[in-house]
Amino acid sequence: MRPWLGWVGVALLCVSHAVHALEINQANEAELDSIKGMGPSLSAKVLQARVQGPFTSWRDLMQRVAGIRHNKARQFSEQGLTVNGQAFDFKK
Template sequence: MNTPHHNFGFCAVFKALKRCKWRGVVRGLLSSVVALMFCDAVLALDINQANEAELDSVKGMGPALSAKVLSARTQGSFKDWSDLMQRVSGIRQNKALHFSEQGLTVNGQAFRAKP
């Protein structure tokens, strides 16, 4: 009796493994993109563009200080860090350095302490 040999089980398993492999690749790519988006958001927060929620997310900023920043910004964009420190009470060299280390910038510039 000659019956054709069908190995359907192998095909189903092989197809499932192939699908799982691609799912892993797609999942890895998506998680990498999301991670890069969050890193970019954290590392590139300009004080002239940030909204209240973004300012509050900066460690050490707090709602009161972010409100002062937004209030001072209504008079015009901050030119540089010294302009920011003059117009917003509560931000001095130590705070500016701390904020800059977290990725906060003024017109794209990081804070550089004057010797």
Template sequence: MRTPSLAILLCLLSFSALALEVNTANEAELDSVRGLGPAATARILDARALGLFKDWADLMQRVKGIKPRTATKLSDAGLTVNQQPYVVPEAGAKVP
């Protein structure tokens, strides 16, 4: 019974090792995220210089070019905001 629990724990740890927090990542780390290039990284760093991102909605509102579709891809690539992956809003929910 310990083996499945260990496997689940290892999976969770490997995900957290792949996760990259947007509020603490440096330029090189952000550039390494699939879907972010130098221009997008610069926009993120410029916006972050004004204050940390509260959540994905805050990031999308303050950084030009990051919309729900892009946020989904970045989250799938391991980017997090306050250690949270992007969650697609339910139908009818307000999207920034």
């Protein structure tokens, strides 16, 4: 077996994980709708709130968008959603 194949596999895993990340400040309606638990109504609220400016943190998102609280934030983050490049910190 060729030892470099192991590194190629690891690199592919890293790249495929990065592909699943979705930044809420850049996501379009279809991308937001694709997140389990988001739905068209919540996607519309996110896009409407985002018109005022990008979300700076998960806390900012939860304050500005009715319907996104701790449990939803955790669910969305586990699916790869980020806010300002950050995953949701479940411990806070």
